[in-house]
Every structure is written in C-alpha cells, then in structure tokens.
Amino acid sequence: MKLLKNRILKDGEIITDQILRVDSFLNHQIDPELIDEIASEFCYKFSDVHFNKILTVESSGIAPAVMTGLKLSIPVIFAKKNKPSTIIENSYSATVHSYTKNSDYEISVSSKYIKRGDHILIIDDFLANGSASRALINIAEQGGAKIDGIGVVIEKGFQAGGKLLREMGYKIISLAIIESMTGNKIQFRD
Amino acid sequence: MKLLKNRILKDGEIITDQILRVDSFLNHQIDPELIDEIASEFCYKFSDVHFNKILTVESSGIAPAVMTGLKLSIPVIFAKKNKPSTIIENSYSATVHSYTKNSDYEISVSSKYIKRGDHILIIDDFLANGSASRALINIAEQGGAKIDGIGVVIEKGFQAGGKLLREMGYKIISLAIIESMTGNKIQFRD
Numbered sequence: 001m002k003l004l005k006n007r008i009l010k011d012g013e014i015i016t017d018q019i020l021r022v023d024s025f026l027n028h029q030i031d032p033e034l035i036d037e038i039a040s041e042f043c044y045k046f047s048d049v050h051f052n053k054i055l056t057v058e059s060s061g062i063a064p065a066v067m068t069g070l071k072l073s074i075p076v077i078f079a080k081k082n083k084p085s086t087i088i089e090n091s092y093s094a095t096v097h098s099y100t101k102n103s104d105y106e107i108s109v110s111s112k113y114i115k116r117g118d119h120i121l122i123i124d125d126f127l128a129n130g131s132a133s134r135a136l137i138n139i140a141e142q143g144g145a146k147i148d149g150i151g152v153v154i155e156k157g158f159q160a161g162g163k164l165l166r167e168m169g170y171k172i173i174s175l176a177i178i179e180s181m182t183g184n185k186i187q188f189r190d
Numbered sequence: 191m192k193l194l195k196n197r198i199l200k201d202g203e204i205i206t207d208q209i210l211r212v213d214s215f216l217n218h219q220i221d222p223e224l225i226d227e228i229a230s231e232f233c234y235k236f237s238d239v240h241f242n243k244i245l246t247v248e249s250s251g252i253a254p255a256v257m258t259g260l261k262l263s264i265p266v267i268f269a270k271k272n273k274p275s276t277i278i279e280n281s282y283s284a285t286v287h288s289y290t291k292n293s294d295y296e297i298s299v300s301s302k303y304i305k306r307g308d309h310i311l312i313i314d315d316f317l318a319n320g321s322a323s324r325a326l327i328n329i330a331e332q333g334g335a336k337i338d339g340i341g342v343v344i345e346k347g348f349q350a351g352g353k354l355l356r357e358m359g360y361k362i363i364s365l366a367i368i369e370s371m372t373g374n375k376i377q378f379r380d
Contacts, residue, residue: 029267029303030252032260058249059268062220066253067260070222077219078249113219 001041001175005188007034008154008176017181018156019100026153027060027125032067038175039067042123042151045173049148051121053077055114055136057096057107064153065123072121077114079107079136092142094135099128107135114143127152127174130161137170154178157189191231191365195378197224198344198366207371208346209290216343217250217315222257228365229257232313232341235363239338241311243267245304245326247286247297254343255313262311267304269297269326282332284325289318297325304333317342317364320351327360344368347379 013021025031042064051072056065057079069076082093082105093108114120122136127150137147147170155162155174158181165172177189203211215221232254241262246255247269259266272283272295283298304310312326317340327337337360345352345364348371355362367379 023300024302028270028300029265030256030259031265032256033263035256036260059252059270062249062252063256063266066220066222066225066256069220070226070257073223075219075221076253080218080249110213110218112214 001038003034003037004041004153004176007031008178009186012186014181014184014186018159020154020156020178020181020186022154026063030063032063035063035067038064038153039071041175042068042121042173043071046121046149046151046171049119049121049171051119051148053113053118053145054121054123055079055109055140056123057081057132057136060125061123064125064151068121068123068151075113077109079109079139082106082108092139094138094142096135097129097131099131107132107139109139109143111143114140114145116144118143118145119148120145122147122150123152124150125153127155127161127165127172128159130165133161133165149173151175191228193224193227194231194343194366197221198368199376202376204371204374204376208349210344210346210368210371210376212344216253220253222253225253225257228254228343229261231365232258232311232363233261236311236339236341236361239309239311239361241309241338243303243308243335244311244313245269245299245330246313247271247322247326250315251313254315254341258311258313258341265303267299269299269329272296272298282329284328284332286325287319287321289321297322297329299329299333301333304330304335306334308333308335309338310335312337312340313342314340315343317345317351317355317362318349320355323351323355339363341365 091108152174157177179187281298342364347367
C-alpha cells in the first residue's frame with residue numbers, strides 16, 4: 001500500500017535495525033484518515049472472504065480493527081492484556097511473548113464473544129515473531145471459531161512470524177512488509 | 191442520545207448499583223456502527239468549537255476518539271498506561287486513581303504530541319469520579335495546551351466527576367448520563 005509505505009519512509013523512526021517507531025501516526029498518535037485508508041485496503045484485499053467478527057488486541061490494534069469493522073458492518077472484539085496472575089472467569093486466554101520487552105503477558109477474551117461457527121478476521125498493527133497472532137488464533141480455537149484471515153498493517157519480513165503463519169495455511173495480508181532496516185534505510189518487500 | 195440510551199437499557203449489565211458493564215458494545219466487544227453514530231453526535235454537539243487534536247486514554251477511549259478524529263480530520267493521541275515505576279523520557283505523566291480497582295496507575299503522553307497553542311478535545315468512554323479526565327487535563331497543561339471540550343460516552347451522574355469538571359468551567363458533553371442504577375433499574379438524567 002503505497003500511501004502507507006510513503007508514510008513509513010517519511011515519519012517512521014528506525015531505533016535499531018530491528019525496531020521501527022511509528023508512534024506519530026499508528027500507535028501513540030493516530031492519523032484517522034490513514035487508518036480509514038488502511039481499513040479500505042483490508043476490505044478490498046479480503047473481499048473474497050466472508051467474516052462475521054474481527055478480533056484484535058489492545059491497544060494499537062483497535063483503531064484499524066474498528067475502522068475495518070465499520071466498513072464490513074461486523075463487531076470488533078479486542079483481547080485484553082492481563083497480569084499473568086489474573087484469572088478471568090469464563091474467558092479464553094493465551095500467552096504472548098514480547099521479544100522487544102523480553103517478557104510474557106496473558107491476553108484474554110470473554111467466552112461470550114467467540115462462538116463455534118464464527119469466521120474471524122484478525123487485525124493487528126504489527127506482525128514480527130507472530131506471538132500475538134498465534135495467541136489470538138489459540139483463543140479463537142478455544143471458542144471453536146475459525147480464523148479466515150489475518151490483516152497486518154506493518155510486517156517485519158525479516159522476523160519469523162509471517163513465514164510461520166503462511167506455512168500454517170493462514171491468508172495474511174500485510175499492507176507494508178519491511179525486508180530490512182539495516183544501515184538506517186528501510187527496504188520494503190515488493 | 192436516544193440510540194445509545196436504548197442500547198444501554200438493552201445490553202448493559204448492572205453489576206452493582208455503582209458498576210455498569212457495557213462490554214458487549216463499548217469496551218470489549220465494540221459495535222462500530224454505534225461508535226460511528228457516537229462520533230457524529232460529538233461532532234454535532236461540539237460544532238461551535240474548533241479543535242486541532244483529540245486526546246484519550248487506552249484502551250476503551252480509542253474507538254470513539256478515532257471515529258471522531260476521522261470526522262473532524264484531526265489527529266488522535268492516546269495516553270499510555272504505565273506501571274507507576276516506569277519513567278518514560280520526554281513525556282508528560284499524571285496519576286489516575288481507579289476507584290473500581292482501588293489502585294493508582296500512571297498515564298503518559300510523549301511531549302512531541304502536545305504543544306502550546308493546541309486546542310484539545312478529550313474523549314473517553316466513561317466519566318465517573320473524573321480521575322482519568324483530570325489526569326488528561328494535567329498532561330495537556332504540562333504541554334501548554336488548552337482543553338476546549340470533554341466528550342464522554344457514558345457519565346455516571348451519581349458520581350462526582352461531571353459536577354466537579356463543570357464547576358471548573360469545562361464544556362462536557364455526555365451522550366448518556368445515568369442518574370441511578372438502584373433496584374436493578376437504570377434511570378437517565380433528562
């Protein structure tokens with residue numbers, strides 16, 4: 001998605017050759033018009049799939065998920081992050097490993113909102129090692145639901161998550177795939 | 191806002207006479223079409239004020255804030271919740287007291303995104319004791335910005351926040367004000 005790639009080149013900050021900061025338009029300050037275009041692109045790229053729910057994880061996934069949900073007229077559920085010790089009744093939980101922070105956290109969704117027969121689109125801001133996506137897939141499966149697509153705003157193509165999830169058979173649409181950030185220069189995959 | 195009040199009556203769960211759960215449409219599962227209507231109502235009610243930024247706090251404020259930001263063509267900033275021990279460089283922070291959980295937490299915003307001369311609309315899902323709103327006001331003031339309005343989806347009119355903030359002179363628009371929830375029955379303020 002050209003608009004997004006141009007914005008990453010213009011406003012993204014390369015912190016290390018592994019870490020990109022996009023908090024001026026995606027995950028601290030949000031540009032709603034860009035997110036609206038992102039949502040339109042997800043709808044276009046997934047136009048052959050029928051979803052009845054969107055699943056994301058707080059907080060940075062919420063904006064693109066809810067804009068996409070509006071266009072598809074389907075509800076959006078965001079998984080909540082808990083302290084690992086917190087047990088929430090009647091919910092499905094899974095563990096996410098954050099490589100950036102080198103720590104684990106739990107995410108959970110009330111069992112009321114994931115049902116057998118659901119066809120779910122996962123939306124998230126980043127795909128790197130795929131730990132958050134796999135936790136959301138795990139949660140959906142606990143509720144008997146099916147993941148029919150994964151929409152990602154920015155994929156770090158040099159990390160393993162995208163390859164792994166594609167090999168598992170998931171349809172993944174990443175609107176910008178970064179091949180490398182070495183030498184303070186962002187290279188996108190075609 | 192009639193649509194919202196009807197939805198609260200239909201799907202809100204009264205947990206105690208102080209606690210209302212609206213996680214089927216507002217703060218766990220989100221109904222994007224309702225949020226879109228909520229955003230339109232904020233734009234209509236604040237049509238006499240010119241804002242250049244929206245400020246909210248993760249996570250439940252993000253959906254109404256970003257939908258409103260799209261309609262007003264202005265950026266949205268969401269304050270991040272931190273552990274009280276975490277000090278983030280170059281940011282403005284304030285403490286929020288959660289009466290529900292009886293604990294304190296810090297919220298912070300990068301100083302890059304709040305500037306002198308900004309005219310800010312605060313958007314949040316709930317207004318109860320006003321602790322989160324006052325923390326957002328505090329953060330805006332640290333950056334020399336002005337709060338020109340506060341838009342709230344659901345105000346608990348039987349708690350002190352709304353009265354306090356109105357007495358401080360803030361223009362507050364609450365789309366549904368709950369007067370009481372005693373006897374398992376929701377009474378709205380006219």
